[in-house]
Amino acid sequence: MGMLKEFKDFALRGNVVDMAVGVVIGAAFGKIVSSLVSDIIMPPIGFVLGGIDFSNLFIPLSKIPVSTLAEAKEAGVPVIAYGSFINNVIDFLIVAFAIFLCIKQINHFFPKAPAKEPRKCPYCKEVIADDATRCPHCTAELK
Incomplete structure (x- = not known):
C-alpha cells in the first residue's frame, strides 16, 4: 500500500501534471504544424516550382518500375x-521557430535578475568568496 501512495504523490505532483499537459499540447501542436506544412505551405511551393508534389518525391532502390510513393510502398520497393x-x-523549422517565439515572450514577461557582481580582492583583483576574510591568492587580509 505504501508504494501506491508514493506513486499517487509522485503522479499528482504539480510539475508532473504540468509536464503531461505540455506533452499532450505539444503532440497536438505537432499535428497542426504537419498539416500546415503538407496541406497549406508545400502545395503552393510545389505549384510555383512546376507542379511538384513534395510528398511524392522519392528515389526507388529497386529495378521494379513504380511511379508513386504509394505504389512503391504497396509493391514493397525500398525507397529514399x-x-x-x-x-x-520544414515541420521542424516551424515548430522550432514557434518555440523560440514562445520562449522569447516568456523571457519578456519574466526577465532574469542581473547577475550579482563577484567579490574581488582589492589588492590582486582575483575573485574571492563573499565570506572570505583573507584572499586565497595573495593572502591579503580583507575587510
Whole structure:
C-alpha cells in the first residue's frame, strides 16, 4: 500500500501534471504544424516550382518500375523518400521557430535578475568568496 501512495504523490505532483499537459499540447501542436506544412505551405511551393508534389518525391532502390510513393510502398520497393524528409525539415523549422517565439515572450514577461557582481580582492583583483576574510591568492587580509 505504501508504494501506491508514493506513486499517487509522485503522479499528482504539480510539475508532473504540468509536464503531461505540455506533452499532450505539444503532440497536438505537432499535428497542426504537419498539416500546415503538407496541406497549406508545400502545395503552393510545389505549384510555383512546376507542379511538384513534395510528398511524392522519392528515389526507388529497386529495378521494379513504380511511379508513386504509394505504389512503391504497396509493391514493397525500398525507397529514399526525400520529399517526406523535406516536409519534416520544414515541420521542424516551424515548430522550432514557434518555440523560440514562445520562449522569447516568456523571457519578456519574466526577465532574469542581473547577475550579482563577484567579490574581488582589492589588492590582486582575483575573485574571492563573499565570506572570505583573507584572499586565497595573495593572502591579503580583507575587510
